[in-house]
Amino acid sequence: MTQREDAVTQWTWARPGARNESTGFIGRAAELEAVRTALTQARVVTLTGLGGVGKSRVAVRAAHQMAVDFPDGVSIAELSGLRDPEFLPHTVATAVGLPEIASKESMDQLIDHFADKQALLVLDTCEHLVDAMAVFVDILLSHTPGLAFLLTSRQPVALPGECVLPIPPMPSPEADADEHSNDALALFAARAKAALPSFELNADNRSEAIALCRRLDGIPLAIELAAVRLRTMPLEQILGRLDDRFRILAGVRTAQARHHTLRTTIEWSHDLCSAPERELWARLSVFAGGFTLAAAEEVGAGNELAGLDVLDLLGALVDKSVVQRADGVATEYRYRMLDTIREYGAEQLEHSGRTKEYAHRHQEFFLRIARQAGEEWMGDQQVAWGDRLAADFDNFRVAMDFAIAHPGGEAALRLVNGLWGLWLGKSRLTEARRWIDKALAAAPEPTLEQGIALFYGSYYGLLQADREAGEMVRRCRAVAESLDDDFLRARALYVETYEMLMWSRDIASTLASYEKSRRLLRESGDQFPLAASYINTTVFHAAHGDPSTALREVETCMRDLAHLPHERWARNYLTIARVLALWADGKPAESRELGRRVLPSALAQGETMSLAATVEFLSWVACGEQEHEHAATLLGGAAALWRQVGTALWGVRALQRLHTETESTLMLGLGAERFTQAYSHGGRLAVAKLVEFACGNDHASGSCPSSAADEGSPLGPLTPREREVAGLIVEGLTNRQIAERLYISKRTADTHVEHILTKLGVTSRIQIAAAIGPRTPADT
Incomplete structure (x- = not known):
């Protein structure tokens, strides 16, 4: 493998949604070559065939082999667990690794992301989404000229220009075949050895193995199922049972007969x-x-x-x-x-x-789990709950789907509310808000559960700096008053206060409101929003130059949590806020040491938002210590993490200002070109490598090469911030609107625009838009 191939492969398969083969891949050379050829001639290639024939395995192996042919990468979205077509763009965007952006639809994100890329998108298991898939792919085809698609489905998607490649069963072995000359026999030998280590394909049993593969028409799943039977019966007996079951299909070689062969194989397992x-x-x-x-x-x-x-x-x-x-x-x-x-x-x-009966039992079981998790999240079993909820996430989705499809109660609201720890702990804010919207629509009457859903929906929206969350804040207050419920009133006041912290400039009123909110939350014993309020104000005071008050806030909340020694979520964020406060207090060594202690546990728990904040603050520490290249690399890595969450520094103006100051210092210290290289390099690091780098292993990130993608690109000379501004110009924003969007002064926005005009050699905003073309996430 060349150095380039190795680099591309490492980068590509570290992406979310990609997967490696769990068992050895055998045969299929002709099919793999056909896929490669087809993708040079058509932008949409669909692998079709009956279930169990190996469509997914061929697609994954082909994608691995062709990674080097697509300079902007290969991504895989596995869709077998997706039931609701509405979530198709979101699911694919998540698999590709795109951020959650509250104000932007996933379809628009995908179009922006792939607009100027030469990439391959593998969509695995599409048959249950075929109508939605046709629309989805057609839209992307129209807007992303360099994007190719490889689909697996039991039926074609029926798009113009779609190249359909049927994946047949493996060729049946001839009488004199061996495992080196026939794929089906090789597959049986390998899987039989895995099922029964003492098994050896030899002269004594080869004829039975050949007969078995022939009777099963070379269908991989059927062969694998038969191989596993060696644990309980000898090969000759397995063959005899297949003879009994398959006699009616003898000599039939139509595609439909092959479908019956697989069904018969499964029915055979069923009969056993x-x-x-x-x-x-x-x-x-x-x-x-x-x-x-x-x-x-x-x-x-x-x-x-x-x-x-x-x-x-x-x-x-x-x-x-x-x-x-x-x-x-x-x-x-x-x-x-x-x-x-x-x-x-x-x-x-x-x-x-009895499908509905057992689907309802499934819903009720996972509803009880969600409720228990929600009640116990702020406790000693928090980590265990996080693991358990994440493991059953597909089941919760199915339960919520069922509850929404069968309205009349509050099951959907109770489910989505109970999962609040999962939504926050795993940074799944955008998906949480979509489920909340669906659950609210299914149960429109004002109840306590509805009010709690409005509380969580508004809180998640505020975390994503979405101004539209304010409407949900006011609905939460209205439900609290209509029910005359003090518990919900306290929560409503908290999100109202958090909204003030985000957007109001009246600091005194905001802090007074926090004190009132805390009194009510203490009275109701509501530990989560109480801890969250301290996290908010610690960050607020530290960002506004009052680290002493910030550190006192941390200590106060830690005392409140003393009776929960193994609680992790609040402690983690309080520690991160303390990292910021120590930096603001002129104690960089203590800040860095504390931040590095936080990262490994955050990585282990998959807490993307806490990782983003910690890496961001450590970049500020490094900048203050004149470690400019290290700081720029961290800043780029933090930006990539923030994009995954769908927010940036929670939209807090003071933090945005500190970010901009750090960025400016680094550009001045490194120069625009070196800063861009380090920043871009950090953004491309795998999360584990970024954490290792942030923890002091500078070798973990590798070298910091110039970006080949920038060569010949009109965006090449621009800094990351200038690219962001240029993208907003393309969207049609004025300088004042750009300043508001990026939380910078209008004068700073004016300066950025002037620099862009100079670097691109143009004289007007229209020329900027014409020069850089459509905006993509990679450009920011």
Whole structure:
């Protein structure tokens, strides 16, 4: 591999949404070459074929091999868990690694991101979204001339110019074939060895293995299922059972027959199960993304299956490879079913007329989990709850979908409210706000649950500096007053006060309102907004040059949390605020040491927002210590993290001002070119590498080369801030509007525009727009 190929591959596959192969890839050379050829001739290539034929495996391997052919990268979005087409753009944007921006639709983000890129987007498992997918891809095709698409689907998307490549089963082996000459036989040998380490394909069993692969028509999933049976019966017996089941299909070679072959293979596994095992298989199909034993017992038990039976039945399904044991959290195993197996179970449940019954039981189970998590989040089990909620995130989505589709109660509101720790802890603010909007629409009557949802929705919106969140703040207040509820009044006052902190210039009134809010929150025992209020004011005082008061705020809140020694979320953010306060207090060494202690735990918990803030503040420390290149690299890394969250320094004006001052100091110290190189390099670092670099390992980031992408680009001579301003000019903003958007003075905006005109060699704003073309996130 060349140095360039190695660099591209490392960068590409560190991206969110990309995945590597969990088992060895075997064969498919012709199909891989066909994909490569097709992508040189068409922008949309769809791999079609029956379930289990290996479409996804071919697509992932082709994407790996072709990464070097797409200089701006390859991204994969896996869509099997997506049920609601409305979330298609958001899901793809998340997989690509785009930020959550409250004021911008995901479709617009994707268009902006890919507008001038030569990239490949793999959309895996599209058949259940085919209508929405056709519209989605068509829009992107019209606006992103350098973007190519590789889709996997059981049916074509039916787009003009779509190249459809059927993925056939593996060729059936001839009588004299061996594992070196036939892919199907090689696959069986490899999977059989994995299932039964003592198995060896040899002269004694080769003929039976060849017959098995031929009877299964070379379908990879069927071969893999059969190979696993070696744990419980010899190859000859497996072959005999297949002969009994497949006799009716002998000699039929149509595509539909191959579909029946796979179904027959699954039906064969179904027939091997006892009646109670089959029943549990069907009931477990309501889960998405996996489940625990406790979930299986709660949802799957009932009627003819007693709770105690589920443990033994689940074990039997694992032994028969219907259910797979996956990695768990802590000491609890998790289980999952392959999509094809789960879909077969769902068909059986639908045929029994009990899908709604078990979907409702699924919803009720995860509603109880969400409620318990919401109540216990500010406690000693916070980390464990975070892991558990994240592991079951697909199940919560399915439960919320069901609740919204079956209105009449408050289940959807209770679910989305109970998950507040997940939304905050994993920085999923944009998705949280969308679910809240859906849940509010499904339950429009003013209730306490509605008021709590309005509280969280407004809080998440304020964290993203979205001025439209103010409307939800006022609705929260209105519900609190209509219900005459002191608990909700206290929460409403808190978000009102937080809104004042964001936008009001009346500092005295804002701080007085915080004190009143805290009194009410203490009276109601509402620990989360109380701690959040201290985080807010600590940052506020530190950013406004009063570090002593900021540090006192930290100590006060820490005393309030003394009875919760293992609580992590509030302590983490209070510590980050203390990093800022120590820096503002002229104690850079203490600030840096504390910040570096925060980063590893934040990385482990996936807390993107706390990572962004800590890296940002450490860049300010480094700037003050004259470590300009180190600081610029951190500043670029922080900017990339902020974009993922959909906010920047929570929109706090004073922090934005300090950011701008740091940026200006670094540009003066390094010069525009060196600053841009370091800043851009930091933005491209994988998060783990960025954390390692921020913690003092300067070698972790590698070298800081000039950006090849800038060469020949009209944006090349511009600094990151100037690129941001240029993009806003393209959007049609005036200098005053740019100043308001970026929290800078109009004079500073004027200066940026003058520099842009000079560097681009143009004399008007219209010429700026013409020179740089459409704006993309990479340009900012």
